Amino acid sequence: MFLSHSEIWRTYWECVSRPYTVFICSLTAALYYLWGRKCQAPALVTSKTFSAFLLKHCPVVSETFSPTPWCWGGRLQTLVCAFIKSKPPAAYRNELIRTVDGGQISLDWVDNQASVPYPKSSTRPTVLILPGLTGNSQQSYVLHAIRQATRRGYRCVVFNNRGAAGEELLTPVTYCAANTSDLELVVQHVKGLHPHAPLLGAGVSLGGMLLLNYLGRKRTESGMVAGLTISVPWDAQKSSDSMEEPLNWLLFNSYLTRGLRRVVARHRKVLEKVVDIDYVLKARTVREFDERFTSLQFGYNSCTEYYRDASPDKKLPNTAVPILCLNAADDPFSPKYAFPVSIVQGLPNVALLLTAHGGHIAFLQGLFPRGESYMERLFGQFVQAVFEHPRDIRKACGIKEEKTS
Structure with a gap:
């Protein structure tokens, strides 16, 4: 009717040694550890x-x-x-x-x-x-x-x-x-x-x-x-470099570029007076879009020049x-x-x-x-x-x- 100490420990060990139990406990411990490191x-x-x-x-x-x-x-x-x-x-x-x-x-x-x-x-x-x-x-x-x-x-x-x-x-x-x-x-x-x-x-x-x-x-x-x-x-230049890393391009850059292209396509009739819309709509990154559209629209000689002017870090002292x-x-x-x-x-x-x-x-x-x-x-x-x-x-x-x- 009553289990001996050895039987109790044997039953306990069989439970905790099961693969899914070990996996769940290990995952919980890892998550707790990592979350604790992130909290600061x-x-x-x-x-x-x-x-x-x-x-x-x-x-x-x-x-x-x-x-x-x-x-x-x-x-x-x-x-x-x-x-x-x-x-x-x-x-x-x-x-x-x-x-x-x-x-x-x-x-x-x-x-x-x-x-x-x-x-x-x-x-x-x-x-x-x-x-x-x-x-x-x-x-x-x-x-x-x-x-x-x-x-x-x-x-x-x-x-x-x-x-x-x-x-x-x-x-x-x-x-x-x-x-x-x-x-x-x-x-x-x-x-x-x-x-x-x-x-x-x-x-x-x-x-x-x-x-x-x-x-x-x-x-x-x-x-x-x-x-x-x-x-x-x-x-802006360093931000563009970061956004063109393969994973960031896949997750974010391509999405933002599509959004920019949609804005241009929606206003095609008025914008085609000043830029080559078809060329702009082929841009695959934000940088390409800025090279083909933004920098030209606002009178910059290059995208690099535009990014330098757009970066706010050096403007803070003013x-x-x-x-x-x-x-x-x-x-x-x-x-x-x-x-x-x-x-x-x-x-x-x-x-x-x-x-x-x-x-x-x-x-x-x-x-x-x-x-x-x-x-x-x-x-x-x-x-x-x-x-x-x-x-x-x-x-x-x-x-x-x-x-x-």
Whole structure:
């Protein structure tokens, strides 16, 4: 009726020595070990005073970043995010504004009229969002950013690059990371509508490149109180080299190139006046597309010249507002050896937040990472810190108070 000690141990050994049991236990141990290694606090590169401000008002910068345990590496994070990330609803009000050359820009507004902290539209803080290379106001990262901002009482407006949001292209001009004229027009328009409302710029990937190039060129005349970038490719040439590695080309580069070709094909009638459309549509990489289309459209002698002008790393010393930049070391779009760590170390107004993992515009956390992640929480906390503590952040970044007459 009762088993002897030897029989109990024999039964136990037969159970644990079965191949599937050994496999499951080994896999569990390996996953636990690897996940533990991946869980670490981000590196914050900035001045002591800006660091102190962020640690106080944006505590997520010091939290341990624990990536989704079954998402190994930046490539998988990037792919999984694209397929499973949720899309919160946003009730946009679309506005088309005309450009000097006769073109048009599509702006998608979320006015947030129900804002409790800022019931007056004239003073309600505004977040200007710049999407990525082929993105627009319908991207999941844009919609999540809007939810973070509106729940805090702020207004949002998405700057859709020309021809990227379904609107008609009226002139044979599109967009690139180096040309900031359209962004300048948009900022002037937004500030003209709400001159007493503070404006923060938030750029993602190529949108972040565009934002940083704009802030570097406009310096103290940017019209913005701060900037936030996510997954910026700091050096366009090095980013292109990374994206042309065989696996990255297969997973990402070819997909982005198809998206760019679709934009050109959709506006073929107006664009064929200035470029050989059939030649452009044969591009197999983003670099080939930029060689055959982008660099020619914006007057560059070569793609190399365009990439040099588009890279925002060397523009950082010219910026004059607080800027927070989030990047992951395993981002296939933005290799870590291109991060401008040495440049940022000498700047009082720029903070570079580096996670070991997170991929490109992903930073997934939890077992089922469909909702809010590290990236969204950082966005919400920083935007709130900027708008609710304007004097403190200017002081932390060594920015002098504007004198009022």
